[in-house]
Amino acid sequence: MAQLDKKVPISEEEISLVVNGDLYEVRVQPNWTLQYVLHNELGLTGTKEFCNDGACGACAVILEERAVLSCMTLAIECDGKTIETIEGIARANHPLIEAYVKHSCMQCGYCTPGFVVTAKALLDRNPKPTEEEVQEALVGNLCRCGTYPQHIKAVLEAASK
Amino acid sequence: MNMANDEMSKIQELFDNLRADKYPLKKYQSIGKRGVRRLDGYEKATGAAKYTMDVQLPGMLYARFLTSPYPHAEIKSMDTSRAEALPGVRAVLRYDDPELPPTADLGAHELSAVPVLPKVAHFQGQEVGAIVAADSEEIAEQALKLIEVEWEERPFVLDMEEALEPGAPLADPESYPDGNVYNQGIDVEEHGDVEKGFAEADKIIEFKFRQGLNTWVGPERPCGVFRWNGEYPEVWVKQQHPHICKRVIASWFGGIPMNKIQIHCLYQGASFGGWSQMPWNMGGHYCAAVIAKRTGRPVKWMFNRREDFYGGEMDEGVYYFKVGAKLDGTITAVKGRAVFANQTMPVFGFVRHLIDNTRIPNVYGKTEAVKVNKGPTVPVRCEQNPNCHSLTLVFNHVADALGLDPIEVALKNDGAHGHDIAWLNSRKAEMGFQVRDSLKECIEKGRAAIGWDEKWHAPGTKKLPNGKMHGLGFTWTHEWDDSAGSSEMAIRIERNDGTATILGCRSDVGVNAETAYCQVAADELGMRIEDVHYRPQIDAGFFTMTPDSSTNMSVNGFAIRNAARLLKRKILEAATSPRGVTQRGSAPPAFPGKKPEELDIKDSVIYEKANPSNRRTLAKFVGYSGAMGPISSPRGEPLPSPGEKGVSYPFTAPLFEYGWQVQLGAYAGARLRLCRQAHFMEVEVDTETGEVDVARVVTVNDVGRVINWEGCEGQQYGGAYMGVGRGRSEEVVHDPMTGVMLNGNLLNYKVPTMLDIGRIDTILVETGMGYGPYGVVGIAEDVATVIPALISPAIHNAIGKWVDGFPATPDKVLKALGKT
Numbered sequence: 001m002a003q004l005d006k007k008v009p010i011s012e013e014e015i016s017l018v019v020n021g022d023l024y025e026v027r028v029q030p031n032w033t034l035q036y037v038l039h040n041e042l043g044l045t046g047t048k049e050f051c052n053d054g055a056c057g058a059c060a061v062i063l064e065e066r067a068v069l070s071c072m073t074l075a076i077e078c079d080g081k082t083i084e085t086i087e088g089i090a091r092a093n094h095p096l097i098e099a100y101v102k103h104s105c106m107q108c109g110y111c112t113p114g115f116v117v118t119a120k121a122l123l124d125r126n127p128k129p130t131e132e133e134v135q136e137a138l139v140g141n142l143c144r145c146g147t148y149p150q151h152i153k154a155v156l157e158a159a160s161k
Numbered sequence: 162m163n164m165a166n167d168e169m170s171k172i173q174e175l176f177d178n179l180r181a182d183k184y185p186l187k188k189y190q191s192i193g194k195r196g197v198r199r200l201d202g203y204e205k206a207t208g209a210a211k212y213t214m215d216v217q218l219p220g221m222l223y224a225r226f227l228t229s230p231y232p233h234a235e236i237k238s239m240d241t242s243r244a245e246a247l248p249g250v251r252a253v254l255r256y257d258d259p260e261l262p263p264t265a266d267l268g269a270h271e272l273s274a275v276p277v278l279p280k281v282a283h284f285q286g287q288e289v290g291a292i293v294a295a296d297s298e299e300i301a302e303q304a305l306k307l308i309e310v311e312w313e314e315r316p317f318v319l320d321m322e323e324a325l326e327p328g329a330p331l332a333d334p335e336s337y338p339d340g341n342v343y344n345q346g347i348d349v350e351e352h353g354d355v356e357k358g359f360a361e362a363d364k365i366i367e368f369k370f371r372q373g374l375n376t377w378v379g380p381e382r383p384c385g386v387f388r389w390n391g392e393y394p395e396v397w398v399k400q401q402h403p404h405i406c407k408r409v410i411a412s413w414f415g416g417i418p419m420n421k422i423q424i425h426c427l428y429q430g431a432s433f434g435g436w437s438q439m440p441w442n443m444g445g446h447y448c449a450a451v452i453a454k455r456t457g458r459p460v461k462w463m464f465n466r467r468e469d470f471y472g473g474e475m476d477e478g479v480y481y482f483k484v485g486a487k488l489d490g491t492i493t494a495v496k497g498r499a500v501f502a503n504q505t506m507p508v509f510g511f512v513r514h515l516i517d518n519t520r521i522p523n524v525y526g527k528t529e530a531v532k533v534n535k536g537p538t539v540p541v542r543c544e545q546n547p548n549c550h551s552l553t554l555v556f557n558h559v560a561d562a563l564g565l566d567p568i569e570v571a572l573k574n575d576g577a578h579g580h581d582i583a584w585l586n587s588r589k590a591e592m593g594f595q596v597r598d599s600l601k602e603c604i605e606k607g608r609a610a611i612g613w614d615e616k617w618h619a620p621g622t623k624k625l626p627n628g629k630m631h632g633l634g635f636t637w638t639h640e641w642d643d644s645a646g647s648s649e650m651a652i653r654i655e656r657n658d659g660t661a662t663i664l665g666c667r668s669d670v671g672v673n674a675e676t677a678y679c680q681v682a683a684d685e686l687g688m689r690i691e692d693v694h695y696r697p698q699i700d701a702g703f704f705t706m707t708p709d710s711s712t713n714m715s716v717n718g719f720a721i722r723n724a725a726r727l728l729k730r731k732i733l734e735a736a737t738s739p740r741g742v743t744q745r746g747s748a749p750p751a752f753p754g755k756k757p758e759e760l761d762i763k764d765s766v767i768y769e770k771a772n773p774s775n776r777r778t779l780a781k782f783v784g785y786s787g788a789m790g791p792i793s794s795p796r797g798e799p800l801p802s803p804g805e806k807g808v809s810y811p812f813t814a815p816l817f818e819y820g821w822q823v824q825l826g827a828y829a830g831a832r833l834r835l836c837r838q839a840h841f842m843e844v845e846v847d848t849e850t851g852e853v854d855v856a857r858v859v860t861v862n863d864v865g866r867v868i869n870w871e872g873c874e875g876q877q878y879g880g881a882y883m884g885v886g887r888g889r890s891e892e893v894v895h896d897p898m899t900g901v902m903l904n905g906n907l908l909n910y911k912v913p914t915m916l917d918i919g920r921i922d923t924i925l926v927e928t929g930m931g932y933g934p935y936g937v938v939g940i941a942e943d944v945a946t947v948i949p950a951l952i953s954p955a956i957h958n959a960i961g962k963w964v965d966g967f968p969a970t971p972d973k974v975l976k977a978l979g980k981t
Contacts, residue, residue, distance in 0.1 A: 031299075045215040046208020050380045050430075051907035052466050058380060086208035101202035104871035107671030107879060109205030110380040110430035116206060139915050142907065144378050144431050145671055146882030147875060148915040 015079035019044065020088030028075045035059040035070035038085060046086035046113040050142070057141030058114040060121075061085050067121035086113035089120050095161035096120055099154040107145030115141050119155045128159055168730055172723045177824040178932050179831065181593035185935045191680040191690040192935065195870045199676045200695065201428070201669065210428045213399040216386045216461065222251050224294040224449055224462040225301040227308055229282030232534040232900025233317035233332065236280040236290050236310055243307040244293055249300035252452045253308075254292045256280045260451055266412045268405060268443035270506065270709070275440050277447050283333045284536045285901045286471045288441075292448045294460055302465075317534035317900050321502040322479055324531045332532040346501075346530030348508040352516055352579055355485075358494020358523030362485025366562045370554060370953070371966040373892040374477040374502070377541045378912055381430020382469055383442075387449035388459035393421040396446060399429055401437035401668045404704035409443045413450065424700045426668045433670075433883075433945075434708075435472055438539035440505060470905035471536035473893055476546035477502045480511065486559045490570040494523040495555055499547060504530040505537040511547035515555065517834050518639050520576030526551075534900055535893075542883065543711055543942040545641060550950040550967075553636040557954035558963075566617060567635045567954065568604055575600045577833050588833055589930060597928040599863045600637060603839035607635075607861040610922045611841040621961025629845040629854070632959025636951045639834035640863060642708075642939025643715035643932050644826030649703040650720040652682055652728050654816035659765060659780030661688055663695035663721065665705035672941050673872035674713050678721045680868055681934070685725035686732075687762030688779070703819065711942055714868065715933030716822050722934050723820025731818055733757035736767050736782060741812045751782050783813055835930040836863040836938045842951050843919075846959040848978055851971030853956060855885050856919040858948065865931025865938045873940055877923040880944020886913040887945070888952035892968050 010029050017024045019042065026041055038044045038061065047070055050058035054072040061070045062084040090097055096116050099105075106112040115138060122129055122137040129137070134155045138148075171184050191197055204210040241253045254261075256278040266272040282289045291308055295301040316330035323329055324341040337343050359365060386397035394417065398406045403426040410424075411417050436442055445462035453460045478501040485494040499511045512526030556574070560567035577585045582598065589596045608614065616633050623631040650665040663678055679693040686693075697705070706716045734757050741748040752760060752769060761770050768776035825831050841859040846852070858881045867873055890911035894903045904910045931938030952969050956962075962977040975981045 039215075040217070043217070044208075045211065048208075048212075048380070048430075049214070053906050053908050055907035056380075090207035090209070097203070097206050100206035101198060102196075104199055104202065104673065104875055106199075106202065106205040107673070107875055108380065108429055108431035108669075109201060109210050109671060110212060110428075112205045113208035116208075135915055142912050142914060144380055144433075144883070144912060145875075146879030146913070148882065149878050149921055150875070151915070 013076055015076060017078055018082045020084060020091060030074070030076050032075045033071050034061065034073040034075045034078055037075040038070060044085050044087050048110055048113060050111060055142070056111065057118055058111045060114040060117040060141070062117060062121050065124060067118050086117055089116060094120060095158040096123070096154065099158040103150045103154040103157070105147050105150040105154050107147055111141060111143045115143070115151055119151070119158070122155070123159055129155070131156065168726050172726070172820070175719060176822060179592070181929070182934055182936055183593065186684060190684045192684050193867050193870070197676060197680060197690055197869060199673050199871065200679065201675065212381050212428050212430050213384050213386060213397045214381050214430065214463070216397050218386065218388060218459040220458040221386070222294040222296065222452065222456060222458050222460045223298040223301050224292050224452060224460050225298060225305060225465070226288035227291040227305055228468060229285055229287045229289050231282060231312060231314050232285040232319070233315040234282050234312045235315065237313050238311045239290055240309040241291060243309070244304040247300065247304045247307060249296040250293060250304045251296065251456050251458065252294045253304070254278065254448050254452055256290050265447055266409050267441050267447060268409045269438055269440040270405070272409060272412065273440040277444055281335055284471065284534050286468060286536065288444065292452070292462065294452045294456065298463070319533050319535060319895055319897060319900055321500045321531045321533055324533050325500065325529070332534050337532050341532045342529050343532070346504065346508055348510050348528040349526070350510045350512050350516060351525040353523030355494040355496045355523045355525045359483070359485040362493045363488045364486050364562055366484045366486065366558050367482065368554070368558050368963065369479065369481045369965060371479050372476050372550060373967055374473045374535065374538070375887050375891040375968070376470055376473045376893055377433040377435035378907070378910065379430055379432040379436065379469060382464050382466060383436050383445070384461060384463035385446050385449065386459060386461045387446055387453050389453055393417070394450065395423045397425045397427065398446070400426065400442065401429070401432060401434065401670060401707045402709055403666050403668055403707070406443060410446065413447060424666065426666065426698050428669050429671070431671060433542040435539060435541045438506060439472060439537055467905035470893060470902060470910065473536060473538045474541035474546060475501065475504045475506065475538040475544060476550065477538060478547065480551065482551070482555060484555055484559055486563060488563060490559065490563055490565045490573045492519070492521045492559055492574050495521055497526040497551060499526070499528050501528060501530045501547070502533050503535060503538045506539055506544065509544040509547070511551045514545070514548040514552045514638050516578060518552070518577060519574045520579060520581040521574060522579040535895060542945045545942065546946050546949070549638055549947045552638050553947070553950040554953060556636065557634070557957070561620065561957065568608065568613070571637050572600065572604070585833065589835055594835065594930045595928070597930060599835060599837040599926065599928050599930060600839065602926050602928065603637070603837050603861040603863055606924045606926065607839045607841050607859045610924060611843060611857065611859040613841065616843070618958070620958050625845060627845070629847050630959040632844045632846060632955045632957070634842045634844070634951050634955030634958060635839070636947060636954070637837060637839040638947055640836040640838055640931070640938045640940065640943055641834065642711050642713065642942055644711045645824060646706045646710045646712040646716040646826065647821065647823040648706045648716045648720040649819060649821045650678070650705050650717065650724050651701070651703050651817065651819035652724045654732070654779065654783050656783055656786035657780070659692070659778060659783050661686060661693045663693065664699065664701035665695070665697060665703045666700050667697045667705040668707040669697050670708055672708070672713070672876060673869055674717065677714060677869040677872060678717060681718055681721050682725045685722055686729050688765045692765045708941060710826065712826065712939070713941070714937050714939050715931065716824060718868070718934040718937060719822035720820045723822065724818050725820070727820060728816065728818035729762065730757065732762065732767065732816055733760045735813050735816065736760055751777055783816060832932060836865055836928060838862045838943055838947060840944070840947055840951055842955040844952065844955040844959055846956055846974065848960060851974035851978070853889055853952065853969060853974060854919070855889065855917065855952070858885070858918055859922040859924065860944050861924040861926060862940050862943060863926040863928050863930070864940050865929055865933065865936040866927050867925050868937060873925055874923045876941045877944050878921055881918060881921045881948055882913045883945035884948025885918055885952070886911070887968065888949035889968050890970065
């Protein structure tokens, strides 16, 4: 049976995150990733874990205006920072959302939020990207269902709105 | 016979349909129309779609399995005391737990009794010995490291041909004590006399190739959640077969009534068949059920990312071929032998397409399925892979050996069961199909799109300005997604707004079939597409094909159509019958004095055909829910309209119907294959590095009839990417010395990215020659299965050498070039 005296001390820390404009104060363990905190602690389940290796982009969020892989980012390092997740992009009714629906950019849909977040970060810094720039921005996002060509159409259409 | 009976007899006539659809619609509204908004689109684009991995329940524990560090080893003893003592650990379930039965039914296509927590591992990474449940996944993982196991290592074998040699280690003596090749694994398919065929040939061609192990890489890890609500289970399954999951669970713990089990089958982070076909795929749920009962807490079990890599596609093998052909490209005989690794499903063979699809009179193929110490292989989009590889390579080797254009060789040999295309055409006519030459139509469209006639050249002769060698490849086969299965679906018209809800429990695998069902229901009922909805996750008691047995639309499409046709009859009969009959009176029919056949429904409005201004919306006709009975009250409820007398708010009977369909399909050999597909690939090969760039893919599929355009095109795009990945870069690699899998992660297992294909052209052909409703045949498995081997003739056309293994990684290309 578990014994209290054998408990491993963990230096939890309270951090503040501004996620989609809302302030969260959350106690995190130092090894928790931002993906884990968003998905499991804050219930923002649109930020998906796929590869857990920084190789697929499914967990992308916008951290201080830059798309980052939240599975490779420690939550404790994000104290005081501003984060935008897929839920925030959806709440703002960004034109990418409807363009993604219209162009059927999803199959199983598990990786889709990561694409939308990456594309949003692209459009934030480059509102009128070329097809090549869209490809370059999204090349780090893996879609096992192979929906790639549809994303390019959707992002270019959203950029024209 | 009344009209409902007449409708039912038509429906039954098309059960196990072996002919053209006798009763298609005369006019289509949403079917085949572009731009139908997909039902799950907004939910998935916004991240709102929920997957099993997203489920969090109050008090939920997280469970993970111990896995074997060795490819073949037995647990002699195990000490779990340190793991049990770790704070946050709530349960450790061991293989020797008295509550675990020796075996239990743990799923697959059918029920199959296997050990719940085995004590012998037959591959490195296998879940064995123990499962730990803790307050977090992290604690569970820490606890697993504290389990001390005394292993007895056993000799192992990884290579299928080595496993056949005398004296080879037994890979699985528990199940196969007599040898690594087993009786159920030997399969022979043949027709004609191959020796006679070789004697008639002008040229004999022999070749061999090897297919490496590839896997599905489901973005969502295998996982599940089990909760006991009192005595009865509530279960979240990441599975393609919720109906089989429920059947499996019902067999546990001495039997649980089906009506006491609640299943949730949320969105699936893709699996392409894979995991759901494993004989042990419900093992996590069984363990979770035991732990949940002991702890009184819900349990989520899961694999880690690496553990998902251990299962694979069942085409890993070595293939040997001898082919005889005449100088004009007529193939006279094909003899093949293939040795496959670890097929856990019934063996499907690898020359079936040469029999089903061609006029080749003499075909013989012997399959030997061999056990090795790697993970199980199952159909992963799909079991036809070996057939497609065989057809592609046989045809292209023949074209190469005879100096012919591979398109010519295809057209010359198209047919069925040793008969030519004229014979097949007469069968098409007998079965009521419009006689179309599907292969020719597919080829004409594809060759124009890729510019075949301008670009085709002799192998190894075209160097591009960038220094790379240009290659063009072509292959073809039939469309097959219409096999065995049964399906039940129902439709209910909602009170208050008259919208329609489709009921059926299935797994959403992302192919947008849900929208396609709505299109069928809408067009059949005469409703607007936006008035029909389907949430497949509901455990509604109607078990609907999920793509399983390679079947979706061709069975489910009939089921939903049948439900819609019966429901439409019911609506029109209700519209012409008295309503709201009570002791205080009744209301006259909505369409007094009319007969059902005098009415129709269009745009969700019931109207009189001879007098369309006599109309009533479905919403108004079905009326309100709850208090809106035949008696209107003076307070709180609507009063009769001015001038109306008597019962003003007549209550119609609930409008609900169900439909079903059952068919034996192609596996029983019941159907001639009529629709064809053709694929074209353009590559650029760097002869210095061996790197192959796929510049273009043109994929042409005769789907009979398109129901949902974006869904079909999505399967073509997705199939092209998965196919190119399998053909070019994807392989699960094991260390030959230790048997340990080396690349179970997305960094080292190379799934294609957006830039891995230069351009994809998708072309759909509609000959109407599918056996499904309206002439459909499915598409979703086809492209990913046919494309992989196509890279071989494309590379051959570039460099003039055959790459004899897949994936065609740079080292294999350099080897073909004689550079290693």
